[in-house]
Structures are given as structure tokens and as C-alpha cells.
Amino acid sequence: MKLINQLSKETGIPIGTIRFYEKSGLIKGELKPEVKTNNYVYYGEEAADKLRFILMAKAVGFTLHEIKEVIDMWYEKTISKKAQLKVLDQKLLQIDEKISELNAMKAQIFICKTNIQNR
Amino acid sequence: MKLINQLSKETGIPIGTIRFYEKSGLIKGELKPEVKTNNYVYYGEEAADKLRFILMAKAVGFTLHEIKEVIDMWYEKTISKKAQLKVLDQKLLQIDEKISELNAMKAQIFICKTNIQNR
DNA sequence: ATAAAGTATGAAGTATACTATATAGTTTAA
């Protein structure tokens, strides 16, 4: 269990952003009931994993809302198996679409490069 | 050559957004000098191609600024071949990074699915 | 013991990317 500063250093995500993600319901830390002099929040590996996932997903254009949909499936036990798998399968489709679009972009850029070289 | 309404219908991008992209320097229409009763702007296939490229690039998380960098190489003749190819090669690297991240996300989601199924 | 560094909270500010509104002129179809 680590404090926000360590979590920030570990993931490369600024403290302010981590707090913003926590307020947005993407990650969750916990108070240690035995600590009574302060209200410092502690984060486990789960939070670190989620932050790393957020970084990846954001880099490929998913919104925080879309990311939350997946993350909620991650550890959520109250939703039916079927519903959980459905959400995840939808995301897999979206990911494949994005991969297709990236490949289409590559093709376009190759064409553009060829045009430039033949000038 | 088409007016903004037709361009919008062809690409699925709202007129307001097209105007915003033009103001941002991503696309460019032209006035017809022979038309003197109005100042309607006409767009060619180049603008339509660029808009389709913008759609793809945005879907995979590129910012308008990053997209503009590529688009400027597209038809720009004032920049040296070498500089143009350098920018495009950088984008190709970024695209490959994004594909890697998408594959990593797929792997994570598969693990998550397996966990759910084994509950 | 005290200054520096870390933590929590709330509120305001910023950047990006639109989206809507108001105004005014132009074109087109009934």
C-alpha cells in the first residue's frame, strides 16, 4: 500500500490527475482505520494497474467515460457475468476498429511518402 | 467543387466543425473569382480527403495539432523533401506505438474475460 | 523544535475541440 506521491512516481501520472481520476470514479484508494492522526489515502496494486490501463487507453483515443466502462468490469462483482463479458467484447470490437484505422492511416502515409519521393 | 453543405453530407462532419477545421488551418476552400454576387466557399476533393483523414486520426487519439502536422506535409511544396519525409516517418512510429498499445489492451481484456469466466 | 515536504479539500482557471446563437445576406423552389 502506497501514498499518492509514490503512486504518481510509479505511474508517471501527476498527483493532481490521480486525484481527478479518483473523483471521477476511475480508481479508489482507502483510509487505514488504524491511522487516526490523518486522513491520508492509501493505494494498492489495483489502483496502479488501473492507472497504467488508463494511460494506454487514453493514448489510443478512448475517453475517460469509455475507460471507466471497462474498469468497472475489472473488479466489479455485482454485475452479471453475461453483462460483463458483453461490455468487454464491445471494447474488443472498438479496439479492432481502431487497429484497422491505424493501418489505413499507415497506407495513406506510405502513398504520401511515395508521392514526395517521386517529385 | 462543392459547397460546404455537400462536403458535410459527404464526410458526415457537421458544417460547424468543418468551419472550425478551416479556421484551424486543417483544410482550405476557395472563392470562385467569377462569382461576384456572394462569397461562398468551394471545396475540392483535397478537402474531402483531408476530412476523411482527420476522422480516422481523431478516432485513434491524434490531436488536431498532430493531424495538422501530417496534413501540412500532404500537399505542401515549400518544405524540403527530407523534412517532409521525417515528419511522416515520425507519425508512422507513433502509429505503430498505438497499435502496440491496442494489442496490449486486447491482451489485458482477454485476461479479464478469462477471470470472469472462471468465477 | 522548526522548516521543508507531503497530504486533503474545494474552487477557480486552462486547453482542446467543438456547438450554438445571432445577424445578415444569397439562392432556390413553389
Added chain:
DNA sequence: TTAAACTATATAGTATACTTCATACTTTAT
């Protein structure tokens, strides 16, 4: 010919995702 539809311009407003600031308390290092 006139009302509906289209176009241009400028300005303001909105949503998302942070980022900064102010305040106050706690911990840590010297």
C-alpha cells in the same frame, strides 16, 4: 415573388480532461 433553405461571420457557450491555487493540517528530516 416570397418563403424556405443555404451561406458567411463573429461571438458566446459547452464538454472533457486536466491544472493551478489557496488553505490548512501532518509528517519528516535536520
